Amino acid sequence: MSDTSKPWNSPMPEPQFDLMRRILSAPSPVGLEGAMTYGVLKPHFESFAPAEWKLQQFMGHAGVVLDTHPGRDDLFKVMIIGHADKIRMQVRSIGDDGKIWINTDAFLPNVLIGHEVTLFSEDPGAQGSYRRIDGGTVEALGAIHFSDPAQRSGEKGIKKEQIYLDLQIHGENKKQQVENLGVRPGDSIIFNRPIRHGFSPDTFYGAYLDNGLGCFVTAEVARLIAEAGGTEQVRVLFTIASYEEIGRFGSRVMAGEMRPDAIIAVDVNHDYVAAPGIGDRRMQPLEMGKGFTMSVGAIASEQLNRIIETTARVQDIPMQRDIVGPDTGTDGMAGVLAAVDCVATSIGFPIRNMHTISETGYTKDVLAAIHAITHTVQALDALPDPHREFRDNHPRLDQAGALEHQGSEKPETADK
The missing domain is CATH 3.40.630.10 (Zn peptidases)
Structure with a gap:
């Protein structure tokens, strides 16, 4: 062929x-x-x-x-x-400081940090219609300056309860700003990473x-x-x-x-x-x-x-x-x-x-x-x-034939 x-x-x-x-x-x-x-x-x-x-x-x-x-x-x-x-993340609760605390589902918490995601939320004024929120990132510790020495050295990991979505909310009434978007517990969050060709020939990568x-x-x-x-x-x-x-x-x-x-x-x-x-x-x-x-x-x-x-x-x-x-x-x-x-x-x-x-x-x-x-x-x-x-x-192992030692020479087809 x-x-x-x-x-x-x-x-x-x-x-x-x-x-x-x-x-x-x-x-x-x-x-x-x-x-x-x-x-x-x-x-x-x-x-x-x-x-x-x-x-x-x-x-x-x-x-x-x-x-x-x-x-x-x-x-x-x-x-x-x-x-x-x-697999997806989900909104768990909304903090007073505008942080959206999320469940990580089947992701390791430490593979999420810093990545861009999209949140999908049902329109509270039009049930069955969904809106998307782009531009948020998944975070846990903020800057390295706020982590303890064990986390800096890698001896201590990140717990799933520490993971949140940051929409860069600032100013007054931060929680209300998020709620005004219609974000609710249970909303789905997924990575924003389409596949693309990889560096090596015939490879590709993405989410x-x-x-x-x-x-x-x-x-x-x-x-x-x-x-x-x-x-x-x-x-x-x-x-x-x-x-x-x-x-x-x-x-x-x-x-x-x-x-x-x-x-x-x-x-x-x-x-x-x-x-x-x-x-x-x-x-x-x-x-x-x-x-x-x-x-x-x-x-x-x-x-x-x-x-x-x-x-x-x-x-x-x-x-x-x-x-x-x-x-x-x-x-x-x-x-x-x-x-x-x-x-x-x-x-x-x-x-x-x-x-x-x-x-x-x-x-x-x-x-x-x-x-x-x-x-x-x-x-x-x-x-x-x-x-x-x-x-x-159906295979019948009671009809299996006896096999004897076959020697040490490598078959010609072994590498094919």
Whole structure:
């Protein structure tokens, strides 16, 4: 296979990068995911989806499902899931001095300091309408001059209760100035940092790769499947979930509603090689730039993984195996959490600095995931009977053959 037919070996085209940037930039904190699902992804889906495909919406959350064969419950149903919700900060209370005290959610307090954010507040005079406040920064200590010696030396950290949003309020009635803006406890705050190209080739960085990237991959798989003429035996549910960051609740509802036969979650993973201070944990050396990742362990189906791995090998798509233990940590758990009998796994891409303002990724890893999932869907569609394939072929370790010592010579294919 030539390099020209392997998009994962080439730089991401700029229009595709711009789509990725628009998806990741959509302000979609937990519970307010509509900016990404309805504002960016829904019109994108509608721009290429065949007329017979159907977009399904939900009442309790802003998730969406693009369904290739609506109503065809006889077909083998594959749900591909990315989650649109972003971790966020929230207004906790307003101080007399104009400080807006905030909850930090799933952020480390010390990664927040000094960064620009946007606060979203419902208009008290027009419920359902939201305003944005830009220009504020997250603070905790003020100047170094006001911190104690242990904080200056790094021996003492920052507590989450110390974090506040500074809107540069000054003058009289500082608290009233903030309240006059309509700011209320519970208002969402997110980083103001769109992704941009990185210094090293084919890299990018910014906020909220977790998990706009999974939504981008899901959308691109949908486009490629549509351009290839769709599927015959497989009903694909291209799913954009909500509430993942607070317990995988959105995907659980969707799995319960749609009852898929297979789930492929798409979410970010860690670059353990670059992660500081974890060398003694002996983590699997996942690394940015080495291809997509596939979960092994927990509820990950060995049969589904076998198809993905075989497909990646045949297509020469770089892949890394990720060891996940008892929980994938992704929407791959949606089926078991919803008590739905389905096979499942999780596909990802190693990134650095997760849950910070400078999450960093590699475009070719993302492209590898897109094309690996696309080819996997097509491989499932080519099976004589996808339902029986999984029902009849559970691995049998009691039939494992004995293995003898293989010597010390390095196989010729080891470095390929």
